[in-house]
Amino acid sequence: MKNVSKALTIAGSDSGGGAGIQADLKTFQELNVYGMSVLTAVTAQNTLGVQAVYPMTPEAVRRQIDSIAQDMGTDALKTGMLFSAEIIAAVAEKIRQYQWEKVVVDPVMVAKGGETLLEREAVDSLKNDLLPLACLVTPNIPEAEVLTEMSIQTMEDKKAACQKLHRLGPKWVLIKGGHDRGDDQATDILFDGKEFFTFQSKRIPTKNTHGTGCTFSAAITAELAKGAEVPDAVSAAKKFIAAAIENGIKIGKGHGPTNHWAHRLKGDESN
Numbered sequence: 672m673k674n675v676s677k678a679l680t681i682a683g684s685d686s687g688g689g690a691g692i693q694a695d696l697k698t699f700q701e702l703n704v705y706g707m708s709v710l711t712a713v714t715a716q717n718t719l720g721v722q723a724v725y726p727m728t729p730e731a732v733r734r735q736i737d738s739i740a741q742d743m744g745t746d747a748l749k750t751g752m753l754f755s756a757e758i759i760a761a762v763a764e765k766i767r768q769y770q771w772e773k774v775v776v777d778p779v780m781v782a783k784g785g786e787t788l789l790e791r792e793a794v795d796s797l798k799n800d801l802l803p804l805a806c807l808v809t810p811n812i813p814e815a816e817v818l819t820e821m822s823i824q825t826m827e828d829k830k831a832a833c834q835k836l837h838r839l840g841p842k843w844v845l846i847k848g849g850h851d852r853g854d855d856q857a858t859d860i861l862f863d864g865k866e867f868f869t870f871q872s873k874r875i876p877t878k879n880t881h882g883t884g885c886t887f888s889a890a891i892t893a894e895l896a897k898g899a900e901v902p903d904a905v906s907a908a909k910k911f912i913a914a915a916i917e918n919g920i921k922i923g924k925g926h927g928p929t930n931h932w933a934h935r936l937k938g939d940e941s942n
């Protein structure tokens with residue numbers, strides 16, 4: 672029997688399969704990691720938008736985490752859509768109870784179409800309950816603006832926002848550049864409280880970007896599960912997401928999903 676690294680996603684379901692736990696599990700599988708999931712909410716969703724959201728009870732979230740922790744355990748985990756302050760409190764309680772350290776927090780707030788995936792009043796819980804437990808937090812620019820209450824326009828702003836976010840408690844902060852409209856590069860910056868690391872790839876002109884953030888944070892989590900250090904995990908995930916966006920697939924009438932198996936086309940298979 673073979674030993675395999677394990678990764679857990681605590682996130683919402685996207686019925687369309689492009690984002691949320693579906694994107695995470697596909698990514699874990701592609702990166703040769705055994706994937707497990709704790710559902711926080713079911714969304715009725717497709718490439719056109721989110722038509723409905725049905726949150727789980729905090730008790731259901733706790734029970735799913737207990738089932739995993741008391742049997743398989745996990746080498747790393749990520750959080751995605753958490754929806755409410757009550758669910759965030761349940762997840763934070765369990766991360767503390769099981770002393771999980773490789774925790775990637777993707778602070779998902781709104782879907783591409785603007786639908787709410789995190790209640791406004793839950794932002795403080797995310798900041799106060801969850802970020803202090805995070806190994807890495809991965810906001811896009813609008814999420815970083817909400818978390819820091821500052822406007823982010825320039826590279827200097829991004830660095831200042833990294834510093835402000837780092838003071839909330841995560842060991843590492845990664846601000847993603849997917850939303851940097853004016854730039855022909857997609858530039859992400861990583862900060863550990865001392866040093867800045869930059870990750871760049873050519874911006875690909877496409878509307879098929881549904882689930883990019885989920886896929887990216889899942890790839891980072893998979894690499895951490897296999898034992899990579901944070902900068903190496905981000906670097907590998909950046910290659911994975913660039914290939915997935917470049918080879919985006921034509922599915923649905925709106926923002927199509929990324930291509931989770933594209934890294935194989937590039938001969939870039941990780942193990």
Ligand SMILES: Nc1ncnc2c1ncn2[C@@H]1O[C@H](COP(=O)(O)OP(=O)(O)OP(=O)(O)O)[C@@H](O)[C@H]1O
Pocket residue numbers: 690782783810811812847848849850857858859872873874875876877880881882883884885887909912913916
């Ligand atoms: N058009 C693009 N071309 C190349 N890379 C991109 C593009 N859009 C996003 N990326 C990269 O994809 C990763 C995810 O970033 P992004 O900012 O899109 O996340 P997100 O906004 O959280 O995604 P989502 O909308 O799924 O929540 C980052 O590494 C980012 O630089």
Ligand SMILES: Cc1ncc(CO)c(N)n1
Pocket residue numbers: 682683684685690691692714716751752779781782783788881882883884885
């Ligand atoms: C369930 C879910 N999680 C995250 C996102 C963000 O892409 C989404 N659209 N749906």
